[in-house]
Amino acid sequence: MALEKSLETGDGQEKVRKQTAVYVYEAPLRLWHWVTALSIVVLGVTGYFIGAPLPTMPGEAMDNYLMGYIRFAHFAAGYVLAIGFVGRVYWAFVGNHHARELFLVPVHRKAWWKELWHEVRWYLFLEKVPKKYIGHNPLGQLAMFCFFVVGAVFMSVTGFALYAEGLGQGSWADRLFGWVIPLFGQSQDVHTWHHLGMWYLIVFVMIHVYLAVREDIVSRQSLISTMVGGWRMFKDDRPD
């Protein structure tokens, strides 16, 4: 698919540049992305304040329920993240082939490794011209898998294991995730790893947001608008 677009340059001289656009992210996937982004923000903030609570509330205990609300928000957002993730796995099966990129990293392909190296060099300012990608670039794809997929699964599993402690023995969460606690040693160890996981995802979000903004500006394709509207726009007509 291609569409023509006329762009005006600063000095008034009119140039016609051809922009190619490809429909990459389907609507459910885009919705999932932003819902997950919101839930991660809620989880990060509330999770931090569960670990290091705010200063003591004045008044009687019966007039306050701050920790209760914070924990409720955390658990609710945790459910949203986990159920959304399950939906995202489903979408990998029924969506277009870009929907599978998050889960299937083509480590068996030699060309993929070559492009990965190119991408590393691009980020190290050793390449002058970036390549064009319809989906993720290889480095981005690898990072999405290692940070987001692994991180989200780890946080969901440890999170629901800790949640099961409150629900009690024999609850659904205990039956599904209760085995995690003895695996790590004891409850305190799971708490510690869950904290480390939070920082892992915070680092992911920082890098993810920075690179999305940066690539949107300096690369040859659109990024942020693609996750809003679904279309990948290319800024030039040159091949590759």
Added chain:
Amino acid sequence: MSQLETFYDVMRRQGITRRSFLKYCSLTAAALGLGPTFAPQIAHAMETRPRTPVLWLHGLECTCCSESFIRSAHPLVKDVVLSMISLDYDDTLMAAAGHQAEAALEETMRKYKGEYILAVEGNPPLNEDGMFCIVGGKPFLDQLKHAAKDAKAVIAWGSCASWGCVQAAKPNPTQAVPIHKVITDKPIIKVPGCPPIAEVMTGVITYMLTFGKLPELDRQGRPKMFYGQRIHDKCYRRPHFDAGQFVEHWDDEGARKGYCLYKVGCKGPTSYNACSTVRWNEGTSFPIQAGHGCIGCSEDGFWDKGSFYERLTTIPQFGIEKNADQIGAAVAGGVGAAIAAHAAVTAIKRLQNKGDQA
């Protein structure tokens, strides 16, 4: 020798009326968290079941479990030791000593093969062929394996036998291990705590003798009736936690008002025990009620999890100890700085390129 006396026989012989006996059965049912319909079952079991012999071994330990046990109020330990069980061997509580004591052990093992309960306080050190703990001239490891061979079930008293406790804390020079590393072919009931609550200890024994089976255990082998919930779940200070009211320092207003001890490192939210319900010393108090956070003494490896006043495990790296949040914040800061630097270089490069094009 004729058949061993039943519990009921012993109680009647001690001048206890049938009315008192039935009362006792109802109280026991209540103490075990069972409904009133279980009282007749308990009575029936006690009238028909012969007293069960219990062998109580002591490995590497501090005897705090025994000290706790003899302070049990419901049921009184006197009832447990004298009426309910037949404590045939316990080198700290028995009258016999030396060869006589060891002979009693052998005799019970022979006579009640596959029928007796083995209770283990403390744990075996494996290093130097077990020479760090000698009982009756032989390594405790040998005695433990020998006595466990024909036992019906094994009770692991306290955190030592259940998890390893202080003698298994890093660097564990004697290689002390919890008993389930040595006894692998018998059901083991873990009753952790340093020490466990007296009523929990006698409660577990009473249950086993009354019903002739193990209490329901959780994934890690602890009786659900006493270790099914965390201290935090039944803590009387829980409303202050939910309200967000915390003790910030040991001498602040919150401490005087009895606020939640979460911020000063209470391990209640990660510790499975019955302290906040059964409490200690005839239900008088427990650490949190006394104003100090729980240190999680019934949890696996509680000595090696860093400070008793921090809720996060200390993570050792390069000799500097930090907790998860400190490490995470440092990494996030580093990544933030790297992003800023990368963005700056990107901007400069872009300006240069623009210059080239012009």
